[in-house]
Amino acid sequence: MAQSVLAVTGGASGIGHAVAVLAASHGTRVAVLDRSPSVGEVAKELLDLGAPAALGFVCDVADPDQVARAFAAIAEDLGAVTGLFTSAGVDQAGMAHELSVEHWRRVMSINLDGTFYCVQWALRQMMAATGGSIVCCSSPASFVAFSSGGASAYSASKGGVSALVRTLAVDYASYGIRVNALVPGSTETPLMWSNVAPQDQSAMRQVLASEIPLGRLATAQEQAKAAWWLMNEDSSYVTGSHLVCDGGTLAKGSVSV
Ligand SMILES: NC(=O)c1ccc[n+]([C@@H]2O[C@H](COP(=O)([O-])OP(=O)(O)OC[C@H]3O[C@@H](n4cnc5c(N)ncnc54)[C@H](O)[C@@H]3O)[C@@H](O)[C@H]2O)c1
Incomplete structure (x- = not known):
C-alpha cells in the first residue's frame, strides 16, 4: 500500500523536500511543515508533480x-x-566546554523535541485510523563521533532520535504502526555545509569523496528513495530498524592513515 497522507517536516529543503517530491509523484497527499515561508511554493510544486492534494505549513x-x-x-x-x-533539523557545531545553554537547547529542541512533538501527533492520528509508518532522520553521529569534532549537541540529539525510534517501534507495533530511522551519510544539502566556510567547501568535498567508500557524497534524491522504501509496504516487516544510506562510511570505521 502506498502512503495516502504523508506529513514531511523540513520539507522545504534537502532530504525532506526530495521525500515530498517522490511522494507527490506516487500520487500521495502531502503536507509540508517547515519554518521556511517557501512551503507554499513547495506545495504548488507538489501539485504540479501529481499530488492529489498538497499543503504547506x-x-x-x-x-x-x-x-x-x-x-x-x-x-x-x-x-x-x-x-x-x-x-527538520539543524547542525550547529561547537566544542562542549564552550557551548552556551542556548546553543545546546536550540539543537535539542529542534532535532529531538521537534521530532517527538510531530511523532506524538502522528501516532494519535494513526492509532485512530488503520496504523501507518513513521521514518525519522537520524545520523551516523548517533553511532560514532565525527572526526571533524564539535558535534556533541548534534550527536546527542540524533542519539535521542535513534533511541526514540526503537522504543516507539515496540510500543506501537500492535497498533499497526511501524517506526524506523533513516541514517543519511554526507548528503549534498544546505545542512551539510552549515558549519563549513564557503571557501573551504570545495576542498572538504574532495576529502570526503576520497574517504567515503563509494567515492562521493549522496544526493537528497538517493536518501529519499531509501526513506520511501521504509515508509511503504515494501518494508512491511521492518520496524525499529536503522537504514544506513552512507556510501559505506560507517562500515569503514577506520582512521584515514
Ligand atoms: N545532509 C546530510 O549530510 C545529513 C546527514 C545526516 C543526517 N542528516 C539529517 O537529515 C535531515 C534533513 O537535513 P538536510 O540535509 O536535508 O538539511 P536541509 O538544511 O536541506 O533541510 C532541513 C530543513 O529543516 C528545516 N528546519 C530547520 N529547523 C526547523 C524548525 N525548527 N522547524 C521546522 N523546520 C525546520 C529547514 O528550514 C530546512 O528546510 C536533518 O535532520 C539532518 O540532521 C543530514
Whole structure:
C-alpha cells in the first residue's frame, strides 16, 4: 500500500523536500511543515508533480503549539496521516566546554523535541485510523563521533532520535504502526555545509569523496528513495530498524592513515 497522507517536516529543503517530491509523484497527499515561508511554493510544486492534494505549513517544530495546530489542520484538510517523515533539523557545531545553554537547547529542541512533538501527533492520528509508518532522520553521529569534532549537541540529539525510534517501534507495533530511522551519510544539502566556510567547501568535498567508500557524497534524491522504501509496504516487516544510506562510511570505521 502506498502512503495516502504523508506529513514531511523540513520539507522545504534537502532530504525532506526530495521525500515530498517522490511522494507527490506516487500520487500521495502531502503536507509540508517547515519554518521556511517557501512551503507554499513547495506545495504548488507538489501539485504540479501529481499530488492529489498538497499543503504547506509554516511551522517551527520546536514549538508544540504550532505543531499541534499544523497536525489538526492536516487531519481536517487532507485526512489523518498515514505516514510521517521527520527531516527538520539543524547542525550547529561547537566544542562542549564552550557551548552556551542556548546553543545546546536550540539543537535539542529542534532535532529531538521537534521530532517527538510531530511523532506524538502522528501516532494519535494513526492509532485512530488503520496504523501507518513513521521514518525519522537520524545520523551516523548517533553511532560514532565525527572526526571533524564539535558535534556533541548534534550527536546527542540524533542519539535521542535513534533511541526514540526503537522504543516507539515496540510500543506501537500492535497498533499497526511501524517506526524506523533513516541514517543519511554526507548528503549534498544546505545542512551539510552549515558549519563549513564557503571557501573551504570545495576542498572538504574532495576529502570526503576520497574517504567515503563509494567515492562521493549522496544526493537528497538517493536518501529519499531509501526513506520511501521504509515508509511503504515494501518494508512491511521492518520496524525499529536503522537504514544506513552512507556510501559505506560507517562500515569503514577506520582512521584515514
Ligand atoms: N545532509 C546530510 O549530510 C545529513 C546527514 C545526516 C543526517 N542528516 C539529517 O537529515 C535531515 C534533513 O537535513 P538536510 O540535509 O536535508 O538539511 P536541509 O538544511 O536541506 O533541510 C532541513 C530543513 O529543516 C528545516 N528546519 C530547520 N529547523 C526547523 C524548525 N525548527 N522547524 C521546522 N523546520 C525546520 C529547514 O528550514 C530546512 O528546510 C536533518 O535532520 C539532518 O540532521 C543530514
